[in-house]
Amino acid sequence: MNRADLIKKFDKQARWYEKRRIQQAQKEWRQKLLYFARGNVLEVAVGAGANFSFYPPGVRITAVDFSPEMLKRARNAADEYGIEVEFIQSDVETLTFPPDSFDTVVSTLSLCGYEDPVGVLNRFSRWCRNDGLILLMEHGLSSNPFLSFLQKALDPLAYRLVGCHQNRDMMNLIRSSDLVVEKVESHWAGVVHLVWAKPRK
Numbered sequence: 001m002n003r004a005d006l007i008k009k010f011d012k013q014a015r016w017y018e019k020r021r022i023q024q025a026q027k028e029w030r031q032k033l034l035y036f037a038r039g040n041v042l043e044v045a046v047g048a049g050a051n052f053s054f055y056p057p058g059v060r061i062t063a064v065d066f067s068p069e070m071l072k073r074a075r076n077a078a079d080e081y082g083i084e085v086e087f088i089q090s091d092v093e094t095l096t097f098p099p100d101s102f103d104t105v106v107s108t109l110s111l112c113g114y115e116d117p118v119g120v121l122n123r124f125s126r127w128c129r130n131d132g133l134i135l136l137m138e139h140g141l142s143s144n145p146f147l148s149f150l151q152k153a154l155d156p157l158a159y160r161l162v163g164c165h166q167n168r169d170m171m172n173l174i175r176s177s178d179l180v181v182e183k184v185e186s187h188w189a190g191v192v193h194l195v196w197a198k199p200r201k
């Protein structure tokens with residue numbers, strides 16, 4: 001799918017993501033992960049701002065997404081929670097920051113969408129300071145063979161409908177990147193992973 005079509009696809013889903021943000025979907029997992037965010041935070045593929053209410057006070061957030069409709073809703077969310085966020089409309093796969101720009105890099109439900117997820121993870125490692133943290137909540141192939149068979153079968157349809165792949169061996173991708181995984185918590189038959197990682201310098 002070309003970039004323009006992919007962006008349009010996410011634009012069309014923005015209202016749904018806003019609803020999920022208001023319902024505090026995946027609250028328990030987001031809370032658990034974002035509790036560890038510190039200092040200058042980069043949140044990639046921010047969507048409608050579903051994580052904003054879970055950040056500890058005092059963090060400074062830079063939020064990126066390529067969908068203008070998602071960013072519009074994320075701006076509303078930041079206003080609603082009274083937090084200051086710097087928004088950047090950009091494709092994460094072509095985005096550049098100087099090395100060691102952030103204390104924390106956050107990605108939730110984004111690695112399913114990139115063409116080169118390992119390349120994006122390696123960027124996180126470069127952008128994150130030595131003593132920083134990379135926090136991920138990502139989904140991928142289940143550890144249950146029947147479920148993973150279904151995920152693989154449904155992947156082409158899911159990608160066409162919502163722009164996200166369902167067939168990625170997520171922990172394998174993360175472990176093959178420059179990230180040094182410190183802790184993993186897996187849920188929903190191994191479909192969803194919470195990951196605490198360090199950059200590899």
Ligand SMILES: C[S@@+](CC[C@H](N)C(=O)[O-])C[C@H]1O[C@@H](n2cnc3c(N)ncnc32)[C@H](O)[C@@H]1O
Pocket residue numbers: 010011017044045046047048049050051064065066067070090091092093107108109110113114164
């Ligand atoms: C599945 S949603 C997740 C949104 C949010 N992170 C959350 O946890 O609810 C994926 C988001 O990633 C954005 N996205 C996907 N690919 C992207 C890319 N290459 N560059 C920037 N944003 C991207 C989409 O616009 C969408 O907002």
